[in-house]
Amino acid sequence: MAHVRHVERLSPSFVRLTLGGLDQLAPRGHDHWCRLFFAREGQDAFQLPTRTGEVGWYLQYLATPRARRPWVRAYTCRNVRPDTGEVDIDSVIHEDVAGRLGPAAQFALAASPGDRLGFLDQGIGFTPDHPHDWTLLVGDETALPAVAGVIASLPEDARGIAIIEVPTAGDRQEFRVPPEMEVRWIHRDESAGGDQPGQLALEAVKATVPLGGEVHAHLIGESGLATGARRHLVQEWGVPKRNVDFVGYWRHGRPATT
Ligand SMILES: Cc1cc2nc3c(=O)[nH]c(=O)nc-3n(C[C@H](O)[C@H](O)[C@H](O)COP(=O)(O)OP(=O)(O)OC[C@H]3O[C@@H](n4cnc5c(N)ncnc54)[C@H](O)[C@@H]3O)c2cc1C
Structure with a gap:
């Protein structure tokens, strides 16, 4: 679990969430990304998967009763600070075609210090493995x-x-x-x-x-x-x-x- 430490309106379309409690997270550079888990409306507690493998966490997630299943969304770790156990997430505040906020965007917009959410480290996606100019x-x-x-x-x-x-x-x-x-x-x-x-x-x-x-x-x-x-x-x-x-x-x- 992580918790929100700081919220900053970075620019017209971005809110930066600084998450704390991630002391074990090693910075990997590039496009280091994660999955964030947060409560659905009316959910005062949710159940996190305990497995971290690409398939394992998802099977556990699907097996979780709907009433305790959190939202899950993918985000990039904009900065990772292992000395303080902090990660910055820059979340786009967007609406859907009907003008409603997505759950992750809504979470970012309403977030305040102390809010809790789940965090799953997913590594990096930018891995060129062939020679290039x-x-x-x-x-x-x-x-x-x-x-x-x-x-x-x-x-x-x-x-x-x-x-x-x-x-x-x-x-x-x-x-x-x-x-x-x-x-x-x-x-x-x-x-x-x-x-x-x-x-x-x-x-x-x-x-x-x-x-x-x-x-x-x-x-x-x-x-x-x-x-x-x-x-x-x-x-x-x-x-x-x-x-x-x-x-x-x-x-x-x-x-x-x-
Ligand atoms: C590896 C990875 C890294 C990512 N990193 C980031 C990141 O650092 N910052 C970030 O903001 N997003 C990032 N995303 C994208 C983010 O996961 C999606 O935008 C996600 O759908 C947002 O969830 P939501 O709950 O707000 O909206 P959803 O419930 O998923 O969608 C609700 C509605 O909003 C629309 N929608 C979703 N995103 C946008 C958008 N940005 N603009 C306009 N309409 C949208 C959907 O089409 C849908 O109609 C990343 C995705 C991946 C796979």
Whole structure:
């Protein structure tokens, strides 16, 4: 279990939750991510899985009586501070198509110090395992914590392009960027055609001229962005599929399945 230590409105679309009680968590850099478990409305206690393996925790979760089953959502650990047992989670405050907050967004918006939640360490997703000359990173706002962490973890001589779509210019963040990495920010509110998050980033990928040499691409965020960008790289740029990692972080119009 973890608990909320601090809540900060980071920018127009982000709330940063600082979680405490995670003394055993070792920082892994890159896009270190976790699953958070929190109570559903009217639930004063919930049951956490005791297994941590990828399948084991989920089977236990499914076997938990519905009345004690928490919400589960995936988040990136934006900062991990083992000395204080703290983790920062940057949560996008979003609404669904009908204007309702998702449960995780609602939790972040209403959170106050002392609130308790479950935390399952899930490791890192950015693991290029083939030689490459440059890196392409693409994401929407849910991917900003991961893209920022990956860029900051790249070696000083890394070359590449990062395309990051955020709702407004006020949501941009500062982080270490190696000199040969170019970060292209897209502000959704300043362009036409941004009704669905990720679509402007997808257009930007299609307008990008690839750098020379072999690429490693990491494409994350709304599902249509991740799959559409992969399709473009494979079909139009001729990139081998093994050079492209893609993860749909969420699906437009569909809640997460747990
Ligand atoms: C590995 C991984 C790391 C992630 N890291 C982060 C992170 O650091 N920060 C972060 O904010 N998210 C992150 N996400 C995405 C996050 O898990 C989803 O956005 C999640 O659906 C939010 O849960 P919810 O309960 O608020 O909404 P849900 O109940 O899942 O969805 C409710 C409705 O809201 C819509 N929706 C969900 N997310 C968004 C959004 N961002 N914008 C607009 N509509 C949305 C859904 O389509 C649905 O219609 C990550 C996902 C993965 C897989």
